Amino acid sequence: MNPDVELQLALAAAGSEHIAPVRGWVDTALDDVVTTLAMVQDYAANSADGWATALGSVRDLMMEADLYAGEVGTDFAGEAQRMGAAVADVHESLARTLGTGTVPVRAVAAGMTARLDAAVAEAPELEALAPRIRAVFDDLADGDDLEVQRIHGDLHLGQVLRTPERWLLIDFEGEPAKSLAERRTPDSVLRDVAGMARSFDYAAHFPLGDTESDARSAQREFRAREWADRNVDAFCRGYAERIGVDPRATGSTLEAYVLDKAVYEVLYEKRNRPGWIGLPLGAIERVLAAG
Ligand SMILES: Nc1ncnc2c1ncn2[C@@H]1O[C@H](COP(=O)(O)OP(=O)(O)O)[C@@H](O)[C@H]1O
Ligand SMILES: [Mg+2]
Structure with a gap:
C-alpha cells in the first residue's frame, strides 16, 4: 500500500482535521504484490499552498526596504505558527495510531554519513564543507537512542494547503528518490521539522x-x-x-537533520539546477557557523 493511502487512513482513524479525507483507492496485484494505483481524496477548494503564500510574503518584504519582516502586512509568522501546530498534531496522531519505537542513533548517523559521502562524490562543491558536516554526524552518533515513528517524510511548504479553516498536510508518499521500504521506515519527527526549516530558507x-x-x-x-x-x-x-516539546530543544540532533537535508539539496541542484547550488551550500555554511 502506498504510504499516501496508508498514513492518511491512519490519520482519519485518529480523527485528524489536518488532512483531506481519503474516499477510496484502486489497487492491483503486480507479481503477487498488492500495489496502489490511484487514490481519491476530498478536494480542498478555495485553498492556497504554503509555498505560494510564503513567497508572497517574502516578495513584499523585499520591496519594502525600510520595514522589518514583522512589520510587513503579509508577515507569515502567524501562519507559520499555526502550521507548526498542525504538523505537531499530525505527528501526535501518527504516533498514537501507528506507534513509536527507538533506534540506535548510531545507525541514523551512519545513514547521514553515507549520503554525505555519496553526495561529495558527485558534487565536489561539498568537499571543503564535508569534514565539518561529518563531525556533526559523528557527534550525533555518540548520543542516546532516537525516538522514531511514522512521519510525513517529504515535508516542505509545497505540501501544505491553507484552507479558510486550517492547514492541511498533503502528499504523504515520502521522498520520491527513496525506495518504498525506506519511505515506510519509522524516523524522527525532526526529519519533517528539518524539511520545513529548509523550505523556509528556500522561500526566503x-x-x-x-x-x-x-x-x-x-x-x-x-x-x-x-x-x-x-x-x-x-x-x-x-x-x-x-x-509540549520544542524541536529546537534537541539542539545538535535537529542540526544534523537539517544538514542531511541540505546535503540532499546540493545533490538535487547539482543534477537539476546547477545555478542554484549556492543556496543549499550557503545554508550549510550558516548552520556550521551557528553550531
Ligand atoms: N486535496 C487537495 N485539494 C486541493 N489541491 C490539492 C489536493 N491535493 C493536491 N493538491 C494540489 O496538487 C498539487 C500536487 O499534489 P501532491 O499530492 O503534492 O502531488 P505530487 O506528488 O505531485 O507532489 C499540490 O501542491 C496542490 O496544489
Ligand atoms: Mg507534493
Missing part, C-alpha cells in the same frame, strides 16, 4: 534569484535570513505549544 532566498551569493546585496541577504529565522522560530513555537 528564492526571489534573490540564482546568482552567486557574493553578487547579492548584503542587505537583501540579511533580510532573507531575518524572514527565514522569524518563520522557523514561529513554526517551532507553534509545534511546541501543541505537543
Whole structure:
C-alpha cells in the first residue's frame, strides 16, 4: 500500500482535521504484490499552498526596504505558527495510531554519513564543507537512542494547503528518490521539522534569484535570513505549544537533520539546477557557523 493511502487512513482513524479525507483507492496485484494505483481524496477548494503564500510574503518584504519582516502586512509568522501546530498534531496522531519505537542513533548517523559521502562524490562543491558536516554526524552518533515513528517524510511548504479553516498536510508518499521500504521506515519527527526549516530558507532566498551569493546585496541577504529565522522560530513555537516539546530543544540532533537535508539539496541542484547550488551550500555554511 502506498504510504499516501496508508498514513492518511491512519490519520482519519485518529480523527485528524489536518488532512483531506481519503474516499477510496484502486489497487492491483503486480507479481503477487498488492500495489496502489490511484487514490481519491476530498478536494480542498478555495485553498492556497504554503509555498505560494510564503513567497508572497517574502516578495513584499523585499520591496519594502525600510520595514522589518514583522512589520510587513503579509508577515507569515502567524501562519507559520499555526502550521507548526498542525504538523505537531499530525505527528501526535501518527504516533498514537501507528506507534513509536527507538533506534540506535548510531545507525541514523551512519545513514547521514553515507549520503554525505555519496553526495561529495558527485558534487565536489561539498568537499571543503564535508569534514565539518561529518563531525556533526559523528557527534550525533555518540548520543542516546532516537525516538522514531511514522512521519510525513517529504515535508516542505509545497505540501501544505491553507484552507479558510486550517492547514492541511498533503502528499504523504515520502521522498520520491527513496525506495518504498525506506519511505515506510519509522524516523524522527525532526526529519519533517528539518524539511520545513529548509523550505523556509528556500522561500526566503528564492526571489534573490540564482546568482552567486557574493553578487547579492548584503542587505537583501540579511533580510532573507531575518524572514527565514522569524518563520522557523514561529513554526517551532507553534509545534511546541501543541505537543509540549520544542524541536529546537534537541539542539545538535535537529542540526544534523537539517544538514542531511541540505546535503540532499546540493545533490538535487547539482543534477537539476546547477545555478542554484549556492543556496543549499550557503545554508550549510550558516548552520556550521551557528553550531
Ligand atoms: N486535496 C487537495 N485539494 C486541493 N489541491 C490539492 C489536493 N491535493 C493536491 N493538491 C494540489 O496538487 C498539487 C500536487 O499534489 P501532491 O499530492 O503534492 O502531488 P505530487 O506528488 O505531485 O507532489 C499540490 O501542491 C496542490 O496544489
Ligand atoms: Mg507534493
